[in-house]
Amino acid sequence: MFAKRIDRLKPSLVREILAAAQAPGVISFAGGLPAAETLFQPELSELKLPASIWQYGASEGESVLRDLVAQRANRLGLACRPDQVLILNGSQQGIDLVAKLWVEETTKILCESPTYLAALQVFDLFGASFESSQADWLSPTDIEASQADFAYLIPTFQNPTGRCYSTEQRQLLAQAFDLRRMPVFEDDPYRDLAFDGPAPAPLVSHLQSVPWVYQGSFSKTLAPGLRLGYLIAHPDLIVPLTRLKQAADLHSNRLSQAIVTHVLANGTLDKHIADLLPIYREKRDLMHQVLTEQLAEKAYWHKPAGGLFFWLELKRDCDTHYLMQKALALGLAIMPGDPFYPAKPQQTCTLRLNFSHSSLELIEEGVNRLARLI
Numbered sequence: 266m267f268a269k270r271i272d273r274l275k276p277s278l279v280r281e282i283l284a285a286a287q288a289p290g291v292i293s294f295a296g297g298l299p300a301a302e303t304l305f306q307p308e309l310s311e312l313k314l315p316a317s318i319w320q321y322g323a324s325e326g327e328s329v330l331r332d333l334v335a336q337r338a339n340r341l342g343l344a345c346r347p348d349q350v351l352i353l354n355g356s357q358q359g360i361d362l363v364a365k366l367w368v369e370e371t372t373k374i375l376c377e378s379p380t381y382l383a384a385l386q387v388f389d390l391f392g393a394s395f396e397s398s399q400a401d402w403l404s405p406t407d408i409e410a411s412q413a414d415f416a417y418l419i420p421t422f423q424n425p426t427g428r429c430y431s432t433e434q435r436q437l438l439a440q441a442f443d444l445r446r447m448p449v450f451e452d453d454p455y456r457d458l459a460f461d462g463p464a465p466a467p468l469v470s471h472l473q474s475v476p477w478v479y480q481g482s483f484s485k486t487l488a489p490g491l492r493l494g495y496l497i498a499h500p501d502l503i504v505p506l507t508r509l510k511q512a513a514d515l516h517s518n519r520l521s522q523a524i525v526t527h528v529l530a531n532g533t534l535d536k537h538i539a540d541l542l543p544i545y546r547e548k549r550d551l552m553h554q555v556l557t558e559q560l561a562e563k564a565y566w567h568k569p570a571g572g573l574f575f576w577l578e579l580k581r582d583c584d585t586h587y588l589m590q591k592a593l594a595l596g597l598a599i600m601p602g603d604p605f606y607p608a609k610p611q612q613t614c615t616l617r618l619n620f621s622h623s624s625l626e627l628i629e630e631g632v633n634r635l636a637r638l639i
């Protein structure tokens with residue numbers, strides 16, 4: 266009854282845990298949700314919405330918004346023109362479009378291990394297999410030795426590890442990609458959540474010759490419910506990607522595009538980011554402090570300089586799925602690290618903890634509960 270690829274469609278553990286985390290009284294470190302108090306609430310009455318936005322629009326996205334996105338990318342050091350920008354219904358759509366462009370059943374993807382679970386889910390669906398780094402992040406040696414057809418990576422405040430490659434690492438990786446002639450897909454939704462100074466320029470800005478796709482999102486800075494993101498592609502890729510977008514959904518939601526155009530054009534986005542950073546920084550610092558007080562002897566982690574997550578490696582063997590069940594019974598939702606590994610099945614003693622969603626009190630209480638359980 267179903268296409269063969271449906272057998273490869275895995276249920277997402279995150280969605281299941283998130284459903285359990287919705288129960289009243291549960292402290293959730295499981296998802297990647299922005300804090301409710303930071304969600305951008307547009308003054309809809311201030312928006313002068315042209316009647317034309319209720320009509321079908323361009324597959325590429327609204328031209329003013331594409332201009333603004335290109336200008337922002339240029340300021341980051343990524344040279345591009347507005348006609349290289351495609352506006353997406355969330356950057357998750359970019360993963361789907363790139364998978365349709367590049368992945369078939371013989372395709373190998375080089376990625377970090379662990380990496381973003383929902384990207385693995387999409388690439389799996391299209392039949393990809395994975396090559397991954399030995400360490401948490403990619404090195405030039407991984408690229409030189411790789412047989413992969415393209416690389417997918419999250420160089421800035423990675424999901425799930427929170428790691429951020431330095432400028433020098435980005436330059437070395439870009440050189441290795443050019444030498445190995447390996448196309449690069451850089452996923453960059455967390456860049457603006459930088460708590461200790463701005464993140465280095467995108468890795469793809471250092472590439473000389475290979476094709477690339479770079480994508481970003483307004484979910485983590487404004488609101489995920491807007492469902493708005495964008496991709497910027499090497500000029501050779503933008504036409505097929507635009508056709509894929511057209512085939513998928515004709516175009517992105519025009520009301521969301523009007524809202525984001527307005528907040529980008531009048532500087533509200535940057536002001537909103539400046540307002541939310543201290544809130545997230547305080548939560549990150551508190552989680553680090555309580556982890557240090559409670560779990561320093563039982564786990565390793567590093568303090569992330571941005572993004573939404575702590576990545577914990579427990580020092581002793583531990584069945585983290587059992588731990589997750591026990592934690593849920595105590596009213597705490599945590600995310601086992603296993604599903605983030607491309608090579609499955611793999612038992613790891615890792616956990617991803619989100620610090621953005623819970624209040625300061627609940628961060629403290631949640632880490633205390635976790636420490637007692639461990």
Ligand SMILES: Cc1ncc(COP(=O)(O)O)c(C=O)c1O
Pocket residue numbers: 297354355356357358381419424452453454481482483484489493494
């Ligand atoms: C690495 C990464 N890429 C893409 C996405 C998708 O984000 P959105 O579709 O909300 O833009 C996420 C969401 O958590 C993510 O962590």
